[in-house]
Amino acid sequence: RPLQESPGTAAGSWPHVKTGNNRCPSRRTADRVYTPQSCACSQNSNKTCEECLKNVSCLWCNTNKACLDYPVTKILPPGSLCKLSSARWGVCWVNFEALIITMSVLGGAVLLGVAVCCCCCCRRKKSRKPDKSEEKAMREREERRIRQEERRAEMKSRHDEIRKKYGLFKEENPYARFENN
Numbered sequence: 001r002p003l004q005e006s007p008g009t010a011a012g013s014w015p016h017v018k019t020g021n022n023r024c025p026s027r028r029t030a031d032r033v034y035t036p037q038s039c040a041c042s043q044n045s046n047k048t049c050e051e052c053l054k055n056v057s058c059l060w061c062n063t064n065k066a067c068l069d070y071p072v073t074k075i076l077p078p079g080s081l082c083k084l085s086s087a088r089w090g091v092c093w094v095n096f097e098a099l100i101i102t103m104s105v106l107g108g109a110v111l112l113g114v115a116v117c118c119c120c121c122c123r124r125k126k127s128r129k130p131d132k133s134e135e136k137a138m139r140e141r142e143e144r145r146i147r148q149e150e151r152r153a154e155m156k157s158r159h160d161e162i163r164k165k166y167g168l169f170k171e172e173n174p175y176a177r178f179e180n181n
Contacts, residue, residue, distance in 0.1 A: 041069045049092035062086040062095075076100075 041058035044051050044067035049060045052067035059070040061082035070089060071077055076096060077087050084096040094102075162168075 041067045043067075049088055053088065053090065053092060056090070058089075060088040060092065062088065 040055055041052065044055075044058065046065050047067065049062070052058050052060045057070055057072075059068045059077055059082065060066075061068060063083065063086040066082075068077075068081060071081060076084065077089075081087075084100070087096045088094070089096070
């Protein structure tokens with residue numbers, strides 16, 4: 001049968017729902033907003049952690065065996081609600097302290113891995129491509145080699161002219177073989 005709104009609730013708001021011996025209000029109190037899920041969470045108090053965590057919006061507190069609705073407005077549940085070492089969410093075998101430490105270590109490892117990859121990529125890029133000073137040195141070496149070859153050819157032609165002038169020009173081998181015809 002359908003639930004009926006109580007006389008004190010506004011139209012469209014969530015009606016009172018019976019949860020065991022207590023009732024879940026349909027209004028917002030100073031510190032908490034009651035939703036159908038939070039009432040479902042409170043129904044699982046004094047039961048098992050596994051039953052409580054079947055609902056993903058619930059948080060299990062081991063110290064008082066309470067099933068509470070997870071405070072979605074905060075990242076971590078406040079200490080006033082449940083100590084981090086006793087709080088369980090998602091699975092019963094991991095508490096929030098261990099979860100925070102594990103996530104911090106994994107996050108640090110991922111950041112370190114990304115930094116190492118970036119450094120390796122930058123070094124590889126540097127070694128593949130010669131930098132500007134190396135390019136300039138190679139260009140200057142090539143220019144020197146070309147000028148040296150030009151000077152060498154010029155000196156050779158000058159020496160050949162001097163040899164011709166004084167009859168010291170080396171001719172082809174003056175001795176030739178006779179052919180038997």
